[in-house]
Amino acid sequence: MQKQFFLTFLATGLIFGVLFTWQLRTKIPIVGNFPSDEVEAKQELLKSFLDEQSYLQSRIVSLRGDLEEAQRNLEYQTETINFEKLDALKKEIGLTEISGEGLEIFLDDSPLAIREGAEVSDQSLVQASDIRDILNILFAADADAISINGQRVIATSPITSVGTTILINNSHIAPPFNISTVGDTDIILQRLLNVNLLSSIYEKRSKQNIKFEIFKKNRVIVPIYNGDLKVSHLNPVKQ
């Protein structure tokens, strides 16, 4: 009887201690009086930024096209400028559309996954790190050009996430993710099919049913880079 009493006493004390500590360490989220209004306001704010972003990106592509045309006209009038050098530089830094034999890679969340409100660690979602790993392989395999969902990716393009939102060049992109690449398909395929190089993606594909498919294409088109190019801290070393 006394033993039973002690055990009950012990269990009660233990549970009390756990609950007490949990309570002390719980951070109470600060919420507004009208949570639905807040969600709506957040969505509207994000939408206005994203609308402006797509307008600016299209404007940049259009201006680069106009500039290209103006340079072509100038090329006929003068021989003092090395336009071949300019064209080669544009190609090197991603300011030329590239087409040719390549691959299309499809990545998508598990069919049962819900991205909105999910934890970043949710293994049924494609994460920014998965995309980074694929792009790293493509760059290492000397791909001529890469884009994701129609957005050109260059060496300086950050691929990040804020929660479950994925940002490429700091622009939002949503699943499904379509990665297009032009290059030597045999070399690229060999790397992409190496389970050791993409262990996280292959594991998620087998356990969580995320979609990861690769298709060989005779012709893939990768658009020009539509972001900003910063050089304000770069100075040429005089040779």
Added chain:
Amino acid sequence: MNIQKTYILITTIILGFFIAIQSRSFESVSNEFQRDVKSNIFQEIKILKEKNESLRNEAKDLEDNLNQFADQNSALGAVEAEIEKYTKLSGSTPIFGPGVSITVSGQITTPWVVDLVNALFNAGSEAVSVNGIRLINKSAGFDTLPQGQILLNGSVLSPPYVFNALGESSNIISILELPGGIYSRLTAAIPGLKIDSITKDIIQLN
């Protein structure tokens, strides 16, 4: 007998307290191991705001550039300026500028090198090199050799890994050192790893 009961009660409360703390600690440590960052609406809006500002500036630069084509002399100047800008970006000639030099002592894996480079560009770096090799479109990918060594542009990278980044150094450092940022995730994932970063007025990338 009552004193005994009181001791048992106090002991079990303390035990419960520690179990709860330990459980929370496991939770926060596993979050640190993640390669991606937790959700933060303010950060999301800040990023978009800054991105749009950069895009507006780029569009304005292009408009100004285009306006110079009204006159042939200024057009020639605009094209020359464009060639100079693209030359700096292409990596075809050495460049210098202010920035951050980061030394990582210890063995790291390819995914973490990829993540650290990504964090540097995300923090506003305009050019980055790893162990003296500048990252441009032709040399940006890291390979993993069968023994685990990291290969960049045909060269095997050996520790210490030195990352040089040109850009606004105070911004870059503050972003890397954020709680939950790349430094804390890296050191949580690889115990014993040492990261030293210093700002420099002049760093040259070849």
